[in-house]
Amino acid sequence: MKKVVIALSVLAITLTSCGSKKKIAALEEENKKIQDLLNTCTVKLNTCLTEKDHMASQMEFLKKNNSDLINNMGNLTTLSSKGAENLEKSLESLKEKDLKITRLQDALTKKDSVTLALVTSLKSSVGINDPDIQVNVEKGVVFISIADKLLFKSGSYVVSDRAKEVLAKVAKVVNSKPDFECMVEGHTDNVPIKNAVLVDNWDLSVKRATSIVRVLQDDLGVNPKQLIAAGRSFYVPLADNDTPENRAKNRRTRIVVLPKIDQFYDMIEKEMKNMTGKN
Template sequence: MKKILLLGAVGALFLSSCVSSKKYSELEAKQKETQDLLDSATVKLNSCLEENATADAELASLREQNAMLRANNQELINNMGNLTTLTTKGAENLEKSLESLAEKDLTIRKLQDAVTRRDSINLALVQSLKGVLGNLDDEDINISVDKGVVYVNISDKLLFASGSATVTRKAKEVLGKVATVVKNKPDFEFMVEGHTDSDKVKSTAPFKDNWDLSVLRATAVVRTLQNDFGVAPARMTAAGRAEYVPIADNETSEGKAKNRRTRIVVLPKIDQFYSMIEEGLKDPSIN
């Protein structure tokens, strides 16, 4: 009986020892888990503390900036009275400047419009001349525009015999075509210029010198345009330039041939040009 009791006690003690060891292990695991949570919370707390410190610093900086802005704003408010006076004067000066600029801009636009119209008219004139004279060689006749002026250069071999101021029959054919165009352009005036080479006039010639020859050739062309083709004489001017406006070297026969020429200078009437400017004043796009 005693042995049985003794064995029972030992068994109970053994069972009791086993249960306590299991609970210990569980508690130990919970403690480790709790410690891990505590460590994680500590890290997060430190991070939050650092962020809070940074936020406090930023807040202090913003408050300082806010104070500076308030001070600047107050200074601006204090200066409003002076600025208002200055602004009023500035506005008046600006208004005057804008008025002046507007006037200058209007003038420029009027001039540009007049120049554009003149160029358009000149272009139409050139196209008309080239249309009626296009069958001639470029060496004999040349049409160009320079600085708003139309030039028609005609070689003297088309207009005159050598040493003569009498217009040839072939020349009348050319001048008739030119007359057809200029008669349809009543807003143009033109000057007929006679040009020679540098060779001196022979003593037996009926001319005193190249001045005399160039002028007589110019007047011969003008008379032909007036008498044979009905061009109004009031629109024409005859001029002699002798050998003093060459377009080539007089040292060669080719150059001399180019310099012996009659040049018709066609340009709008000055009053017509100013009328273009005045018409620009009436243009709604300008006004």
């Protein structure tokens, strides 16, 4: 009987001991989970505290910046007002310049129209169609180039009778344009010339120009106030003076028909006054 009681007692103690170990193991596992959770919460808490400090610093900066903005609001308003005023003035100035440019372009267009009409008169109604007479427009100016063989004998500055027929056609147009000027330019080749009357090619080119001016004035009735005589010697050639043909091209008289510069500026000034409404 005693042996049975002892065996039962040992069995009870053993079962009790096994149950306690399981509970301890479970508690230890639970404690580990709690400890891990605590550690995680601690890390997050520290992170939050750091972010809080940073946000507090940012808030302080924003408060100061906001205060500065409020304090400077009056200055900004003043600056904005001045900026708007300056911008308005700049826009008005640009508009005025744009109008001036438009008026100037209109004046140039009118000048070009007059020039075109002049060329038409020379080529059509007047009837200048000789191959030795070239009429063209460069930069709004009419140029009439006449080969020397139509005007002078070689080395001479005496105007031929045939030249007077050609010059009569030019004079007709010039006389119809009293507000224009007529500049006569003499051009030679580079062959040197010197005799009892002529010193050099400069002298020849100028004397040829003055001879033609005298014909326009004395024989064809052109107002001398419209006439200009000029010599260019051989320094403005059309071609190299290396062949007889090229030298013949360079021996020429060029008549330039152009509006008087002061009247052209008067035309522009008139357009400007029309633009501003001034008298």
